[in-house]
Amino acid sequence: MKLDEFFVTGEPLIYGGMVSIVLVTxxxxxxxxxxxRWGWLWQEWLTTVDHKKIGIMYILSALAMLxxxxxxxxxxxxxxxxxxxxxxxxxxxxxxxxTHGTVMIIFMAMPFLIGxxxxxxxxxxxxxxxxxxxxxxxxxxxFFFGAMLFNVSFVIGGSPxxxxxxxxxxxxxxxxxxxxxxxxxLGLQLAGIxxxxxxxxxMVTILKMRAPGMKLFQMPIFTWSTLVTTFxxxxxxxxxxxxxxxxxxxxxxxxxFFTLTGEGMPMMWANLFWMWGxxxxxxxxxPAFGIFSExxxxxxxxQLFGYKAMVWSMILIAGLSFLVWVHHFxxxxxxxxxxxxxxxxxxxxxxPTGVKIFNWLATLYKSRxxxxxxxxxxxxxxxxxxxxxxxxxxLGMAAADYQFHNSYFLxxxxxxxxxxxxxxxCFAGLVYWxxxxxxxKMNERIGxxxxxxxxxxxxxxxFPQHFVGxxxxxxxxxxxxxxxxxxxxxxxxxxxxxxxGFVIFVYNIYYSWKNSPRETNxxxxxxxxxxxxxxxxxxxxxxxxxxxxxxxxxxxxxxxKGETTFDETKLEAIHMPSxxxxxxxxxxxxxxxxxxxxxxxxxxxxxxxxxxxxxxGIRSFDYDEGYYVEVDEIKKIxxxxxxx
Amino acid sequence: MEKNTxxxxxxxxxxxxxxxxxxxLAVWAALGSDLPVxxxxxxxxxxxxxxxxxxxFMFMHMTESASGGGxxxxxxxxxxxxxxAIVVAGSxxxxxxxxxxxxxxxxxxxxxxxEEQQMHD
Ligand code: HEM
Ligand SMILES: [Cu+2]
Numbered sequence: 001m002k003l004d005e006f007f008v009t010g011e012p013l014i015y016g017g018m019v020s021i022v023l024v025t026x027x028x029x030x031x032x033x034x035x036x037r038w039g040w041l042w043q044e045w046l047t048t049v050d051h052k053k054i055g056i057m058y059i060l061s062a063l064a065m066l067x068x069x070x071x072x073x074x075x076x077x078x079x080x081x082x083x084x085x086x087x088x089x090x091x092x093x094x095x096x097x098x099t100h101g102t103v104m105i106i107f108m109a110m111p112f113l114i115g116x117x118x119x120x121x122x123x124x125x126x127x128x129x130x131x132x133x134x135x136x137x138x139x140x141x142x143f144f145f146g147a148m149l150f151n152v153s154f155v156i157g158g159s160p161x162x163x164x165x166x167x168x169x170x171x172x173x174x175x176x177x178x179x180x181x182x183x184x185x186l187g188l189q190l191a192g193i194x195x196x197x198x199x200x201x202x203m204v205t206i207l208k209m210r211a212p213g214m215k216l217f218q219m220p221i222f223t224w225s226t227l228v229t230t231f232x233x234x235x236x237x238x239x240x241x242x243x244x245x246x247x248x249x250x251x252x253x254x255x256x257f258f259t260l261t262g263e264g265m266p267m268m269w270a271n272l273f274w275m276w277g278x279x280x281x282x283x284x285x286x287p288a289f290g291i292f293s294e295x296x297x298x299x300x301x302x303q304l305f306g307y308k309a310m311v312w313s314m315i316l317i318a319g320l321s322f323l324v325w326v327h328h329f330x331x332x333x334x335x336x337x338x339x340x341x342x343x344x345x346x347x348x349x350x351x352p353t354g355v356k357i358f359n360w361l362a363t364l365y366k367s368r369x370x371x372x373x374x375x376x377x378x379x380x381x382x383x384x385x386x387x388x389x390x391x392x393x394x395l396g397m398a399a400a401d402y403q404f405h406n407s408y409f410l411x412x413x414x415x416x417x418x419x420x421x422x423x424x425x426c427f428a429g430l431v432y433w434x435x436x437x438x439x440x441k442m443n444e445r446i447g448x449x450x451x452x453x454x455x456x457x458x459x460x461x462x463f464p465q466h467f468v469g470x471x472x473x474x475x476x477x478x479x480x481x482x483x484x485x486x487x488x489x490x491x492x493x494x495x496x497x498x499x500x501g502f503v504i505f506v507y508n509i510y511y512s513w514k515n516s517p518r519e520t521n522x523x524x525x526x527x528x529x530x531x532x533x534x535x536x537x538x539x540x541x542x543x544x545x546x547x548x549x550x551x552x553x554x555x556x557x558x559x560x561k562g563e564t565t566f567d568e569t570k571l572e573a574i575h576m577p578s579x580x581x582x583x584x585x586x587x588x589x590x591x592x593x594x595x596x597x598x599x600x601x602x603x604x605x606x607x608x609x610x611x612x613x614x615x616x617g618i619r620s621f622d623y624d625e626g627y628y629v630e631v632d633e634i635k636k637i638x639x640x641x642x643x644x
Numbered sequence: 645m646e647k648n649t650x651x652x653x654x655x656x657x658x659x660x661x662x663x664x665x666x667x668x669l670a671v672w673a674a675l676g677s678d679l680p681v682x683x684x685x686x687x688x689x690x691x692x693x694x695x696x697x698x699x700x701f702m703f704m705h706m707t708e709s710a711s712g713g714g715x716x717x718x719x720x721x722x723x724x725x726x727x728x729a730i731v732v733a734g735s736x737x738x739x740x741x742x743x744x745x746x747x748x749x750x751x752x753x754x755x756x757x758x759e760e761q762q763m764h765d
Pocket of ligand 2 (some may be wrong): 277278281324325327328
């Protein structure tokens, strides 16, 4: 292969991308060397198995991916505003909407939420780490390398361009030759290992490692939403794994599962994709529901209204989410019976979702609301998300969907649920748990600026898209007719408003790091659940002594009784897992193998695979049992962080 | 922690090798053998059942309740089977009602014709 086939050539924008990658990488290497931080990077981060640090790495990566996906989005908006300027050609536009969708769902939304779960769930249930800390590190590196593999495609080899749904036959070898689509397949496959492993890890952690006395129906609601999500992950992700593997075998080894020739069934891809895909959208919304529930209860200063109904509605949503997938291809030509069945099941989902909405409203009703930045995001979520739900039910009517399908109306729907739901929740959750993570709050004044920019930008951007969709503008097109111009220009203005909001948000991270007063006790918001019982900064073992739980809102009753998580009479040595570089190395090798497979260099891929197997063998004979933190050391640490 | 975890996990190694062998057998049945298609399908199904058995008995916790160390995760297994049923039955349902898969370009559909007629009555 010649070098100019390996690197993407001929696009000024992509050359710009290359230059900035080289610049950022060299700047990072220079800084690490100049500040002599390589050892720190390795010891504190790359080899850590601490759930809090892994969570921070997830969130940082997710923010970077939000930036990447956001730049893609703005480029698409610019193209649609100046369709005749030749800013993006048809091919480049196809590549960008593909990477935008994939990056946002797989490499932004999920990792962001999993990052928050990493940090918060063990703290909420009184655990000292995940059930399998090594596996947790492995999961993170699998996501990270999967994301990197997907992201290099735009400079090396060429981006995938068949949409984030990658429908066959378009995505098959005949119509999408070259490495682009392989990047999609292997990037998702690699990251999928981590998602599945995290699902199992979190489920075991929640089921087995709760503080003594904490019953399932006494868990904080965010932990509940995580538990339900892990069920969906465990049952949905294998479907994606298999579908990706089948398409990979089709493309690289010449099988015919999804081809038009050789008796393949292209439709089966759409079927399998959405059997995973619809549960996937609930994987990214249920944790968001959990986050909003926590925030609303905290700042309404009330116990969450209808806790049990909240839990059961999530369980119901999770169950139904496996029974509605066909609503994504009503128009592909299945018979009326099939469409009717899935129409009904789809609309059913709105019922438990409505229950949740009313419970949030009832929690707020007659409460003394504290308008913090986190609460603003939560308050804005409710009406905005309802709009997405209403259009969802409209789309769920199969007959009507023949009109809406693949138009900007659909685009408006899923951005209303994904942005007003998931993205708002990520921001809200980050702001809310920020003091727990970093020992200081994010600045409220700047935070509110970023909120208003983002919220207004969001509605200005996506509200008009309902109408331009009803006017017939299809999704995934790079030029438009004059009738659609005005609404598109408004959309773009809104999109840039959201961009400003994001930039302010990131600036706020920097500003607060410089200027925010440091937290002196761990309870930044007068919280109700156990994560606020730990001191800030949280010691690496989380709880010096694990409290005994006897009801909902465990920390609230601890505060009443004057208990803390540092009961000197009950101190015992704490067993902790050792750091290890193996997850990083193993996933690095698998990255190499996947990269080789993308270019169909079978020999090199085999070498990488053997390397991975060797790493697995080494792990199998690893008898490191971790170490103990002695009582004296615990005392010393606790006294320092608690200022005793 | 006791040191008694240090011996070789013999059962797991046997199970691992067995599952690789079974997979290779399935590949051979599909690619290398001269069996008629029907028999290939039956063979693969049988291999899959054996494979599932190996997973359940050699890796999962099916045998643990006997040793008193745990319990059989009936709950998860039940959900797993329900999901498998949804995937298979659901795919058949959506892929075969109203579609035809013949390649003569006739889109009116044979199998579904009657059904559609009824719907329009
Ligand atoms: C009341 C609940 C909901 C209903 C009834 C609903 C219904 C639908 C329907 C029928 C479609 C397909 C429309 C078409 O392709 O023509 C769709 C698409 C979509 N929905 Fe929803 N939805 C709901 C909630 C959600 C949530 C909570 C999310 C994610 C957070 C979500 C994300 C999406 C996405 C990403 C698509 C588009 C996928 C694509 O084609 O690329 N939806 N929704
Ligand atoms: Cu769906």
